[in-house]
Amino acid sequence: MGVKLGVLALQGNVSEHVRGFERALVEAGVSHGVVVSVRRPADLSDLSGIAIPGGESTTISRLIQKNGLYDPLVRFEGGIFATCAGMVLMASRVDDARVKTLGLMDMSVFRNAFGRQKESFEADIQIKGIDHAYHAFFIRAPVATDAGNGVEVLARIDAGIVAARKGQHIALSFHPELGTDLRLHRMFLEGLGIGE
Ligand code: GLN
Secondary structure: OEEEEEEEOOOOOHHHHHHHHHHHHHHOOOOEEEEEEEOOHHHHOOOOEEEEOOOOHHHHHHHHHHOOOHHHHHHOOOEEEEEOHHHHHHEEEEOOOOOOOOOOEEEEEEOOOOOHHHOEEEEEEOOOOOOOOEEEEEEOOOEEEOOOOOOEEEEEEOOEEEEEEEOOEEEEOOOHHHOOOOHHHHHHHHHOOOOO
């Protein structure tokens, strides 16, 4: 079965996401999976899903607009696997006017929500739909609040929402592409009907 996925390749953890999707496709039993880099609107054609990686949401937002990708991403019909800065971009409200979010998930996000004291940390968290604890890497992570209009909260810690889903989209404030645990990638692929 051939499946084509993409990774938004403007800035941030691009190669880690390409490898993560490639490994998850193999685990899901997809023998002819392809993962491509997305830099311009034409790159989105035929994709079942894309990742929006972590990085700097201000920079990624600027480059999305510069490359003519804003409307094509808002209209994209596949699923979006959005991590960290990607989660910021998915939200409908953000505490930083420099970021023009895609507004695909009705929630408010707060950038760098853990402040200087706790810029990076790891935590075992419970995620709805995942059997055992998930070891999550948080790096200058955002949190979300006010999930509404069809946004399902998958994980919450004291500071706020760190994982959420809407339809085929999954937004995470941490970095699943940095570890070897592919359960969230698999959950995303299952939402696309791949490897159920
Ligand atoms: N703090 C970054 C932002 O808000 C996100 C950090 C990350 O993606 N690791 O853009």
